[in-house]
């Protein structure tokens with residue numbers, strides 16, 4: 001996807017048109033055929049209108065985030081923050097929305113603090129853990145969140161079971177509006193902007209994100225997203241720079 005402004009506008013308009021067309025279509029049908037429609041159909045059509053409106057709101061919010069990414073006014077405020085409380089806060093929020101999922105947060109490793117913008121870090125973690133909920137099979141309830149560290153970075157790994165991501169798509173999914181066409185993705189709504197935004201905000205903080213998908217059997221894969229974010233241990237960072 002190019003960074004060209006006109007391309008961006010034309011892609012955005014196209015993405016917005018799909019839910020808008022559907023909203024108008026169902027509203028038209030209801031207005032024109034009100035007396036002929038039974039109660040169930042009316043309810044169903046209103047449900048679709050509501051669902052598509054939610055989709056539109058979500059897309060507009062994401063698009064605003066994307067435009068902010070490229071504006072100078074968007075400030076990143078780096079602070080020395082602990083990793084675990086943010087991850088736990090996000091898990092608490094998602095637990096109420098995804099009641100059937102089991103979130104396992106690794107208790108063993110004591111991570112050092114990171115140097116990050118707290119709100120942006122939370123937004124990134126939220127996008128990744130929410131994707132793990134959205135794109136796992138209904139009967140695969142485990143979402144694992146683990147930690148790791150090396151001399152410069154703290155790693156956060158989020159793993160779920162679902163339909164695998166082909167190695168050829170490892171980079172593509174982090175670009176604007178890209179979604180993988182499979183039954184699990186079709187089942188849930190999305191604009192394909194979440195990973196693009198996440199990658200951008202992490203890179204602004206000196207971090208990275210990558211994905212790895214391993215086949216378990218023909219229909220099931222283990223998908224892990226790894227976020228690396230600079231550790232705030234200045235001494236360690238400085239020592240590492242001297243060695244280089």
Ligand SMILES: Nc1ncnc2c1ncn2[C@@H]1O[C@H](COP(=O)(O)OP(=O)(O)O)[C@@H](O)[C@H]1O
Nearest residue numbers: 131132135173179180185190191192193194195
């Ligand atoms: N944890 C995951 N497991 C499997 N597929 C995923 C996962 N996270 C993301 N994906 C795939 O990557 C695509 C892009 O994700 P994202 O940018 O967050 O957009 P959205 O969630 O709006 O579709 C998703 O549509 C999905 O196909």
Ligand SMILES: [Mg+2]
Nearest residue numbers: 131190194195
């Ligand atoms: Mg998403």
